[in-house]
Amino acid sequence: xxxxxxxxxxxxxxxxxxxxxxxxxxxxxxxxxxxxxxxxxxxxxxxxxxxxxxxxxxxxxxxxxxxxxxxxxxxxxxxxxxxxxxxxxxxxxxxxxxxxxxxxxxxxxxxxxxxxxxxxxxxxxxxxxxxxxxxxxxxxxxxxxxxxxxxxxxxxxxxxxxxxxxxxxxxxxxxxxxxxxxxxxxxxxxxxxxxxxxxxxxx
Amino acid sequence: xxxxxxxxxxxxxxxxxxxxxxxxxxxxxxxxxxxxxxxxxxxxxxxxxxxxxxxxxxxxxxxxxxxxxxxxxxxxxxxxxxxxxxxxxxxxxxxxxxxxxxxxxxxxxxxxxxxxxxxxxxxxxxxxxxxxxxxxxxxxxxxxxxxxxxxxxxxxxxxxxxxxxxxxxxxxxxxxxxxxxxxxxxxxxxxxxxxxxxxxxxxxxxxxxxxxxxxxxxxxxxxxxxxxxxxxxxxxxxxxxxxxxxxxxxxxxxxxxxxxxxxxxxxxxxxxx
Numbered sequence: 001x002x003x004x005x006x007x008x009x010x011x012x013x014x015x016x017x018x019x020x021x022x023x024x025x026x027x028x029x030x031x032x033x034x035x036x037x038x039x040x041x042x043x044x045x046x047x048x049x050x051x052x053x054x055x056x057x058x059x060x061x062x063x064x065x066x067x068x069x070x071x072x073x074x075x076x077x078x079x080x081x082x083x084x085x086x087x088x089x090x091x092x093x094x095x096x097x098x099x100x101x102x103x104x105x106x107x108x109x110x111x112x113x114x115x116x117x118x119x120x121x122x123x124x125x126x127x128x129x130x131x132x133x134x135x136x137x138x139x140x141x142x143x144x145x146x147x148x149x150x151x152x153x154x155x156x157x158x159x160x161x162x163x164x165x166x167x168x169x170x171x172x173x174x175x176x177x178x179x180x181x182x183x184x185x186x187x188x189x190x191x192x193x194x195x196x197x198x199x200x201x202x203x
Numbered sequence: 204x205x206x207x208x209x210x211x212x213x214x215x216x217x218x219x220x221x222x223x224x225x226x227x228x229x230x231x232x233x234x235x236x237x238x239x240x241x242x243x244x245x246x247x248x249x250x251x252x253x254x255x256x257x258x259x260x261x262x263x264x265x266x267x268x269x270x271x272x273x274x275x276x277x278x279x280x281x282x283x284x285x286x287x288x289x290x291x292x293x294x295x296x297x298x299x300x301x302x303x304x305x306x307x308x309x310x311x312x313x314x315x316x317x318x319x320x321x322x323x324x325x326x327x328x329x330x331x332x333x334x335x336x337x338x339x340x341x342x343x344x345x346x347x348x349x350x351x352x353x354x355x356x357x358x359x360x361x362x363x364x365x366x367x368x369x370x371x372x373x374x375x376x377x378x379x380x381x382x383x384x385x386x387x388x389x390x391x392x393x394x395x396x397x398x399x400x401x402x403x404x405x406x407x408x409x410x411x412x413x414x415x416x417x418x419x420x421x422x423x424x425x426x427x428x429x430x431x432x433x434x435x436x437x438x439x440x441x442x443x444x445x446x447x448x449x450x451x452x453x454x455x456x457x458x459x460x461x462x463x464x465x466x467x468x469x470x471x472x473x474x475x476x
Contacts, residue, residue, distance in 0.1 A: 022212045026258055027357045028312070033319050033349040041342060047330060050345040054323075054331045057316050062449040064308045066300075068217060068255075072450075092334070096457060103450060117218035120251070127247050130240060134227040141214040141223070174471040175461035181334045181474050182435045182456050184409070189436035190449050192406055194313055195399035 007083055007157045010039050014079035015150030021075055022065075023142050032056035032078035032098075039082040048091050052081040055180075056098055058187020061194070070106045070113065076149065077102025080156035087157055088164030090173050092180035097163075101156045105149075112148060116141065204231055204265060208364050211258045211265075220255035225265065232269040236276035246272060249285075256296035257303025259360045262367030263381040264295045270375020291378045299367075302387050310394035311359060315352025317401040323348040324408060332409055333416070335473060416475030428474055 014035065021030035028034065032053045040049010056077045063071035081098025085091055123137055163169065207228040214223030229250050237243035256264055268288065275284035320331055326344040330336050367381065374380040410429065417428050435456060442452040464471045 022215055023210070024213060025209050026212070026360065028315060028353050031315075031349070033316060034353060037342075037345045037349065041345075046342050046345050047337065047340055050348070051330045051334065053349070054316070054319060055334075057319075059449050059453060061313050061316055064304070066304045066308060068220070096453075099450065099453060113215055114217050116214055116216035119214065119216065120218055120222070123223065124248060124251055127244055127251070130244065132230070132234075132240075132243065132247060134223060134230060137223055138210055138213040138227050172461065172465050175463070175465035176457070177335070178464050178471050179453075179457040179460035182432070182460075183453065184332045184334070185432035185435045186439055186449060186452055186456065188402075188406060188409055189439040191313060191317065192402045192436075193440060193443065194309075195395060195402045198309070198395040199399045 003086065006043055006086070007154060010042055010079065010083055011150040011154040011157065013042070014039065014075055014153045015146040015148075018073070018075040018149040019142055019146055021073070023145050030075045032060060032074040035075050035078040036082060039079055043082060043086045045082070045085060048085055049082045052085065052091065052095055052098060053078045055095060055183050055187060056081060056102070058184065058190060059099065060102065061187075062190045070109045072103040073105035073109060073149075074102060076105040076152055076156075079153040080160075083153065083157035084160035084163075087161040089160055089169075090176065092176035093169075093172060094160070095180050095183065096176060097156070097160055101152075105152060108148060108152060112145065204228055204269065205262075205365060205368055207231070208262050208265060208368065211261045219251070219253045221258070221261065222251050222254050225254040225261065226250040228261075228265050229269060229272075233272060236273050242276070242281075249288075252289075254292070254296060256300040257307065259307055259363050260299035260303035260367060261296075262364045263299050263371040264292060266368040266371020266373075267295060267375045267377075267380045268292055268371075270372045274376065287376070287378075291376065291380075294378050295380065295382075298382055302382075302391075305391050306387075306394065307356075307360065310391065310398055311356050314394070314398050314401065315349075315356045317398065317405060318352040318355060319348035320405055321401065322351045329412055332412060333475060413475060431474065 017030050017035055017038070019025070019030070020027055034053070036053015036056065037046055037050040040046045040052070043049070056074060060072060060074040060077065065071050077098040080101030081094045084094040084097040089097065119137060123134065207230070211224040211228055212221055213227065215221060216223075226247060230247065233243055233246045237246055250268070254264075271285065271288045271291070275281040278284040323329075323331055323344065326347065328340045328344055330338070330340065366384070370381045370384045413429060413432065414425075417425050420428065438455065439449060439452045442449070463469045
């Protein structure tokens with residue numbers, strides 16, 4: 001029960017931090033490097049949370065949200081990874097669960113953004129009617145995004161808890177552990193080539 | 204307007220991008236300039252059209268547009284005063300998006316990760332490199348890493364949001380407004396150089412740590428354990444060259460590891476002794 005309650009609180013917090021990604025602020029509070037240790041600390045595993053967070057961050061830094069591109073979501077990735085670990089999966093498998101969760105959030109994000117296009121005529125009609133406040137549309141956007149992220153993260157926690165009950169799952173761990181040990185190098189490679197390309201192109 | 208600029212992307216949609224956030228940011232200025240509800244309504248509807256720029260640099264556009272609206276509100280011929288506004292707004296949005304994407308998304312954001320890794324390493328925490336290492340580490344240090352990156356990045360972002368509003372408002376109406384307020388090319392070049400230097404430092408640190416962790420290994424073992432990360436980095440490079448994302452490389456590494464150590468049951472080993 002405590003684990004479920006913690007997962008609910010963690011999911012709600014992930015929803016709140018996720019707003020920083022697009023909807024409000026953009027202080028990088030939604031990045032996996034921050035979400036990981038925060039949720040890890042909340043769930044009693046700060047070190048593993050920080051490690052999952054930074055390794056996901058190193059891979060997710062490869063994606064740039066320019067124009068209308070919907071990149072894989074780092075908040076969903078880090079939150080799902082930490083909660084998968086607290087649900088009973090090994091950190092290595094939790095990492096790959098998080099990787100998948102972040103990538104699969106993009107279609108949901110795309111639908112949310114598309115759905116908001118339908119708001120434009122409604123906002124205009126409201127202004128034409130003489131009601132100038134846009135605050136409720138902004139608040140609605142924030143609330144829906146928050147709820148979607150929280151529900152999504154909690155769904156991954158539930159799925160991970162079910163997965164943890166599958167017999168023979170431990171047979172995967174030698175493979176996932178080894179792949180996980182190589183992830184920092186994959187991330188460092190991304191970091192290196194990002195700046196090397198920029199230097200090569202002279203800015 | 205400054206406080207509301209933090210919600211510039213609220214309501215982001217595919218039809219008109221940041222229109223809702225932009226109009227919300229501009230609203231206090233419009234309320235001040237247009238006491239007449241009919242004129243205010245027309246002004247607000249003008250800014251519910253398409254806007255797409257970089258969220259931090261949007262302040263330059265918002266400041267500029269606010270100045271134009273102020274002039275139009277005071278002018279007897281508002282239509283003439285607003286004639287060039289849509290073109291200027293579009294031109295500035297595009298220009299600042301390009302600059303902002305390069306500075307914030309392309310350089311500063313990856314640098315916050317580098318800063319995090321360097322702070323952790325300075326504090327003696329190398330768990331970011333060795334996934335099986337569970338040495339005790341203080342929670343304060345775990346938060347200091349990402350906290351340092353966030354502090355530096357946010358200070359920079361908040362500064363440009365504020366400066367953008369001020370500069371944009373001061374030279375409102377001009378299509379080059381704010382573009383000359385800093386040597387953007389030089390700033391971008393310097394950030395690239397700093398990021399590359401930190402990348403090299405982190406790569407050297409990582410290989411140095413791996414070398415030290417395998418100091419008792421036989422030469423062939425050492426070469427293999429140092430060669431494996433190099434092979435992973437090369438795999439990433441090749442994936443990029445073929446237009447594949449880092450997820451593709453991660454998937455290949457996972458599939459290979461599962462095949463070798465879970466399906467074929469080879470004895471797993473660690474990268475360090």
